[in-house]
Amino acid sequence: MFLTVSKKVGRSLLVVLLVTIAVVGLLGLAPGSVAQVILGENATPQAVAELNAKLGLDAPFWSQYFGWLSDAVRGDLGTSPLTGQSVSEAIAERLPVTLQLAAMGLLIALVVALVMGVISASRPGSAVDRGMNALSAVFLSVPAFIAGPVLIYFLAIKLQIFPVMGWSRISEGLGDNLRSAMLPALAIALTEIAAFHRLLRTDLMGTLREDFIAAARAKGMPSWYVMFRHALRPSSFSLITVAGINLGRLIGGTVIVETLFGLPGLGQLVASSITSRDVIMVQGIVAFIAVVYVGINTLVDLSYQVVDPRVRKVVGA
Amino acid sequence: MTQVALEKKDDAQRVESTTEDLPKVPAAKKTRSVLVYLSIVWLVLIIGAAIFASVLPLAPYNVPIGPPRTPPNLDSLDTLLGTDTLGRSILSRVVYGAQVSLVIGAVAGLVGFLIGSFFGMIAGYFGKRVDAVISLLADAMLAFPPLILLLALASILTPSVRTILFGLGLLAIPSFIRLARANTLSWSSREFVRAAKNMGAGSGRILFREIMPNVLAPLASYMPIVIAALIVAEGSLSFLGLGIPPPQPSWGGMINDGKDAIATSPHLVFVPALVIFFTVFALNQVGDHLRTKYDRTLHD
Numbered sequence: 253m254f255l256t257v258s259k260k261v262g263r264s265l266l267v268v269l270l271v272t273i274a275v276v277g278l279l280g281l282a283p284g285s286v287a288q289v290i291l292g293e294n295a296t297p298q299a300v301a302e303l304n305a306k307l308g309l310d311a312p313f314w315s316q317y318f319g320w321l322s323d324a325v326r327g328d329l330g331t332s333p334l335t336g337q338s339v340s341e342a343i344a345e346r347l348p349v350t351l352q353l354a355a356m357g358l359l360i361a362l363v364v365a366l367v368m369g370v371i372s373a374s375r376p377g378s379a380v381d382r383g384m385n386a387l388s389a390v391f392l393s394v395p396a397f398i399a400g401p402v403l404i405y406f407l408a409i410k411l412q413i414f415p416v417m418g419w420s421r422i423s424e425g426l427g428d429n430l431r432s433a434m435l436p437a438l439a440i441a442l443t444e445i446a447a448f449h450r451l452l453r454t455d456l457m458g459t460l461r462e463d464f465i466a467a468a469r470a471k472g473m474p475s476w477y478v479m480f481r482h483a484l485r486p487s488s489f490s491l492i493t494v495a496g497i498n499l500g501r502l503i504g505g506t507v508i509v510e511t512l513f514g515l516p517g518l519g520q521l522v523a524s525s526i527t528s529r530d531v532i533m534v535q536g537i538v539a540f541i542a543v544v545y546v547g548i549n550t551l552v553d554l555s556y557q558v559v560d561p562r563v564r565k566v567v568g569a
Numbered sequence: 570m571t572q573v574a575l576e577k578k579d580d581a582q583r584v585e586s587t588t589e590d591l592p593k594v595p596a597a598k599k600t601r602s603v604l605v606y607l608s609i610v611w612l613v614l615i616i617g618a619a620i621f622a623s624v625l626p627l628a629p630y631n632v633p634i635g636p637p638r639t640p641p642n643l644d645s646l647d648t649l650l651g652t653d654t655l656g657r658s659i660l661s662r663v664v665y666g667a668q669v670s671l672v673i674g675a676v677a678g679l680v681g682f683l684i685g686s687f688f689g690m691i692a693g694y695f696g697k698r699v700d701a702v703i704s705l706l707a708d709a710m711l712a713f714p715p716l717i718l719l720l721a722l723a724s725i726l727t728p729s730v731r732t733i734l735f736g737l738g739l740l741a742i743p744s745f746i747r748l749a750r751a752n753t754l755s756w757s758s759r760e761f762v763r764a765a766k767n768m769g770a771g772s773g774r775i776l777f778r779e780i781m782p783n784v785l786a787p788l789a790s791y792m793p794i795v796i797a798a799l800i801v802a803e804g805s806l807s808f809l810g811l812g813i814p815p816p817q818p819s820w821g822g823m824i825n826d827g828k829d830a831i832a833t834s835p836h837l838v839f840v841p842a843l844v845i846f847f848t849v850f851a852l853n854q855v856g857d858h859l860r861t862k863y864d865r866t867l868h869d
Contacts, residue, residue, distance in 0.1 A: 263705070270709035278721055386604065389857075393850035395801040397808040397821060398842045401828050405839075409832045504714025508805055512828070522717055523809065526724045534721065542712045 257554060264550040271542040272324070275535050276317045320535065329536035334528060339536035342521060349419065349517035353509065354502035356433055357440035358495055364445045365491075369452030370479060376457055384449065392446035396508045399439040404512075407435060417514045436509040444498060448491060455487040493552050500548035504541040605858045608851035615848060619667040627661040631816040634658050638834040651836045654826055659836070662818040663844050669730070669819045670848070674800040677734050678792055681741020686788050688742075689749025694757050694776050703746060710743040716805055723811040730813060733806065737799045748791060752784045790863040793856030797849045804845055820845045 323330065329339035372384045408416040414435045420428035459465065460483055468478045507519035514520075518537060525533040618625065626646060628634045633656035634648070641651040641659075650659040692703035719736045726732035756762065757780055765779050800820075806812040807821030815822070820841045827837025 263708075266705055267708045267712055270705070271712050274709070274713070275721075278725065382602075389604070389850065389853060393797070393846055393853055395804065395845070395849070397805050397824060398845060401824060401831055401838045402842060405831050405835050501714070504717055507714075507716050507720070508808065511809060519717075523720060526720045529724065538714070538717055538721070541714055541717070545714070546708075546712050 260550055260553055264546050267546050268539075268543050271546075272321065272535075272539045273317060275538045275542075276320060277313065324536075324539065329539070330532040332525075332530050332533045334530045334533070339533055342533065343518065343537060343540055346516060346518045346521050347503075349515055350503055350506050350510070350519060352433055353436055353440065353506050353515070353517060354499055356437035357502065358444060358499060360437055360441040361444035361448055362491070362495060364441070365448030365452055368445070368449045369456055370484070372449070372453040373456035373460060373483075374475070374479060376453075381453075384453075388446040388449040391442045394442045396439045396443075397512070399442050400436070400509055400512045403435050403439055417512070419513075419515045433515075436506075436513045436515060439509050439512075440502065440506065447494070447498075451494060452487065452491050455490055456483060459483045459487040493556075496552050497549055500545040503544055504538075602854075604854050608854040611847050611851045612855065615667050615844075616671060618664045619671050622664045622668055625664065627664060628658040630657060630661045630665040630818050632657065638830060638837065640834065641836055641840070650840045651834075653823070653837060654830060659823070659840050662823060663820070663841060666818040666820045666823060666841070667844075667848075669813055669817060670800050670803060670845075673730065673734060673737065673803050674796040677737035677799050678741055678796040680734070680738035681795065682745050682788065682792060684738070685742040685745025686749040686784070689746040690753045690776060690781065690784060692746065693750040693753025694772070694780065700750070704750070707743040707746040710739070715740050715802060719802060719806050720809070720811060723806065728806075728811055728814055733803060733812065737802055740802060741795055741799060744795065745788065745791075748788055749784060752787055753780055756780050756783050787860075787863045790859035791856065793852040793859065797852035797856065800845070800852070801849060 320330065327340060329343070331338050332342070335342075368384050368388065372381045375381055404416055408414050415432055418432060420432045422429045465478060465483060468482050469475070473482075503518065505519075506517060507523055509515070510517045510520040511523055518541070522534060522537050525537070633652075635652050635656050637652060637654050637656040639648055639652040639656075642648055646660065648658065648660075650663065653659055653662065688703050688707075692700040718740065719733075722732065722736040722739075726735070757775075762775060762779055765775050770779070803812060803819065804821030804824075807819045808825045810822075810825055812822055813819045823841035824838050824845075827834070827841070831838050
């Protein structure tokens, strides 16, 4: 048990290491250095080279990388030469917005998928089930950059239920905050609904074939009771896992809605830092996102071992 | 399953040919939904339009043909879907945009398919260290948020069809590595592989002559879904203004151009949005259909 855990953790650390090397290396290739951006178009090459040397951007790759890494493990991701803000601070400031969006999106998706999944699985193959499948196929094919403008048009411009764009902090009132986060969260939720619905439907149908379900039915329990009290819990195992993994994925996947709705989150910060060639900021954020993603995946993987004893043998073999 | 199924089939044929009075069991009815057929029709239509764009009687995509933001009308073919913010024909831009989106999706998907399958098969067949290294690299590639990788690439390399192909191809590789690895694993423990090994066949021969033909079909059946995902990725990039540079039209770019005028002329957004939706939906439908048909790792 200890061996498999340490193996998994070690492997995740390796993945993180590879990702950060790639991030630092990739952005080192960028033409138009930060110095050029700070000094403007008319700067002499000499001045650019001097500023680069001052920022430590002319050192060989490995020394740059290890310098960055040794600071990073101590929580110091550097300071943006463009804005003078520390990267860790910027992340801490932006993360709550992105987290709230991702969490709300997932919550909406889980609730809708739960309803659709239960309806589907209670009559597999029926017209209702096929309708639900078609609906989730439709949701699957609506990326955020389509869902966003369409939702804005109908719910913000025509019906004026939600604001077109902008963000209200929780301190400005919970109601306003939720209203400003609703449309972007919905735009994210659509594709997730489809994935969750398919997953839950398959798992529920599998559980409903088990003996204990037949026993419960034979006892004369009403079918809704069997569905919700007996079948749903063992069937939602992989649903919860996938939702957890997707939370990690969404932290790096809200760029579109954040730029469309003008939300001050992590994705918008990455996008604007990339266009202003703020290499240090981008490195820090991408590394952070990758670590969170890999971390969540590892945790989910490990919790499987704790929760489901059947997995342990397979992994050990 | 196949071995048993084959024997059963043989038996069934023998029975059928010898005894006439046994009841004939009709072949299992294949349920193929109407949606799959509609999807194929749409794909043929859009691919055909993209291929024959220069022959079709369309206005050029970069020249204004009338007042800007004309809503869709039946006056002429060019204004069938209206005009955009500069007065260019949206129909023409959708058709020429199809060229960009479809070519980019298909070529990047193919590149990812070839490279990913190759490494995935090697990882699945040789196992141990080779597998560990390749799987690690695939995991690292999957840990990158896809859109952020594309954005970073777009900032390093000036956006053009070639650089976007490069980025999207890179995105498709790790998924194919995983798929190919899983499929190769399930085939390389089969009897015919052991037989080939015992007859003295080398690794290369076993991998490419024995295993590859079996792995290729299920992997290829994932292509439509991957292409759909890549078209979405390209659309997202263009939507952020970092895709194919203007005046070349792309579907995501058209939505981006129109989104500020959505309150007054919604067709600027809805037309390209519907086209992307239909295309992605059709590719997903066809992909799902092919996948359940060919991927045996889904069944056993």
